[in-house]
Amino acid sequence: MSETIEKSQTERINEKHQKHIFNAVFNYYETPLPLQRGRGVHLYDFDGREYLDFFAGIVTVNVGHCHPKVTAAIQDQAATLAHTSTLYPTAPIVELAEKLAEITPGDLNRTFFTTSGTEANETAVLLAQLATGSQTIVALRHSYSGRSSVARSLSGQAPWKMQPNQIASIVHAPAPYCYRCPFKLTYPECGVACAEDLEELIVTSTPGVVAGFLAETILGAGGFIVPPQEYFPIAVDIIRRHGGLFIADEVQTGFGRTGGAWFGIEHTGVEPDIITMAKGIANGAPLGATITRDDLADRFNPGLSISTFGGSPLASAASYASISVIEEEGLLDNAAQVGTHLSQRLNELKERFQVIGDVRGMGLMQAIELVKNRETKEPAPDVAVQLMEETKARSLLVGKGGLYGNVLRIGPPLNITTDQIDQGVDALIASFEALE
Ligand SMILES: Cc1ncc(COP(=O)(O)O)c(C=O)c1O
Known part of the structure; x- marks a missing residue:
């Protein structure tokens, strides 16, 4: 045998x-x-x-997996034009950028496309630093921001860091994690102490002015930690009083995930200065996006920055189709x-x-x-x-x-x-x- x-x-x-x-x-x-x-x-x-x-x-x-409309959009685009780099404008990238401007809250209008959530966050941090002249970024404990040096330094979980923070100008605020309250308090009697603590954090652990606050609207890898309703209004007000911009990381929470809105932050009434997105943006095609207001986008100049695959025709077509399905269905x-x-x-x-x-x-x-x-x-x-x-x-x-x-x-x-x-x-x- x-x-x-x-x-x-x-x-x-x-x-x-x-x-x-x-x-x-x-x-x-x-x-x-x-x-x-x-x-x-x-x-x-x-x-x-x-x-x-x-x-x-x-x-x-x-x-859903292999949605026929998304599949058809990718197939059509692959048979028409798969790649040009951003050195040439394409129809898919501008159609998508216009759509994102339409569905995002407030005056967010200009997008820098990349290929991942990590790069979307990198772009947002650099933009906040360039726009404010400050280097300091406030991030959250229990957060996850991606796998580059900046993103691992932003992330608030030891297992995902692998090395000590390589970016010294990042400080971590307590997570709005009610089940394991960092102050051992109970909501709502706590007065949302985790949000109020940002004031103390900034005046004790930073030069007193900050470039921005990067926060997931629900902490995803941290275990779907939902901040209390008042958290973002209080926290963002403190950040803005210290010169910072608010970057909402909607990589997990974007594109309808939280129900009833395109983006998680919309449930709080706070308008972010920058939103970062990836994951659900294109139903599985590799795409990251950083959207901001016109005045802030202009602060990214002068200087050269390119993402060869960012907003590729294929990924952009997949994204536009996926957003259309969310609307139609x-x-x-x-x-x-x-x-x-x-x-x-x-x-x-x-x-x-x-x-x-x-x-x-x-x-x-x-x-x-x-x-x-x-x-x-x-x-x-x-x-x-x-x-x-x-x-x-x-x-x-x-x-x-x-x-x-x-x-x-x-x-x-x-x-x-x-x-x-x-x-x-x-x-x-x-x-x-x-x-x-
Ligand atoms: C909230 C959040 N931000 C950023 C990232 C990084 O995205 P990517 O893995 O596409 O680089 C992730 C990935 O899980 C994430 O959950």
Whole structure:
């Protein structure tokens, strides 16, 4: 009998990944899950098994996998003009820039396109520094801003830093993390002390003037931490009094993710000076964008700055199509309605399972924080790992995050239905039961 056993495609991919990709590029699950194709809210492995996707490629595939309109736009553009660099204006880049000016709040009108959220944040920081003449940036603890030197210095989580901050002029404010309040206070009696603390931070840890405040409107990788309603009005007022600009990092929260609005910051009434975007902007095509007002954009001159692939015709066409689908299919409203239902269902789970310490989120960006003990709130990352395996076994894909690795993150495509949410929540319930 032959000793040779034919390897499956799944095994071949996993072996090659282990052999040729940096170990730092980690995969979910004890046995990683190569995926072959996707359609709508579903992904399929190489054995044809269907998974309900509750994480959408890290809250990126906002209109569902391989949406026919986005696919057609990419195909048409690829057959027409794939690349010119920004040395030549193209129709897709200007159409998209005009669209972004239309859907962003306030007077934001001019965009610098790149290929990732990291670069979008780099651009925003440089712009704030050039525009104000100050170098100092205030960032948030528990934040994640990307993987460049500036972005790792901005990020407020040790595991993502890898090295000491290389940018000395960044200071970190306490996170508006009510469940683990840095001041051990309770909202609303706290008076939003985390926002008020920015004053103290600036006058004690900076030269007293700052270039800007870069903050996610919901802290994504930090575990979908939702700041209290008053947080941004108070914090941004303090920043502006010290000469700084407000940069809203909407890389995770943009394009309808929070429900009922294009951008998370719109729920607060605060108008940012700069917004950074990526992920959901183009449903998976690599695109980053930094949008600002005309007067500020002008401060980026003189000087040369280019992104060869930034706003490529392909990515821009994908983005325009994806935004059009969000409009045509009413996905801002769907995210709000279905998100409310999801939140209610997750709060029911919290009643049932003691290991759930907190349920939080907005729209289709909802998190479950797992703890060993509800009193001490000791994080339970081991339970998160087990739940990842249990949900996968039930054909449900969820995300994980938080500084302590103890937060399940749920962020499906925005066109998911209530029935599909229920199906996923039932799989979650069965997974929690399996652990009991
Ligand atoms: C809020 C936020 N900002 C920036 C980034 C960096 O984006 P990218 O991975 O596209 O460089 C991320 C990525 O997860 C993010 O979540």
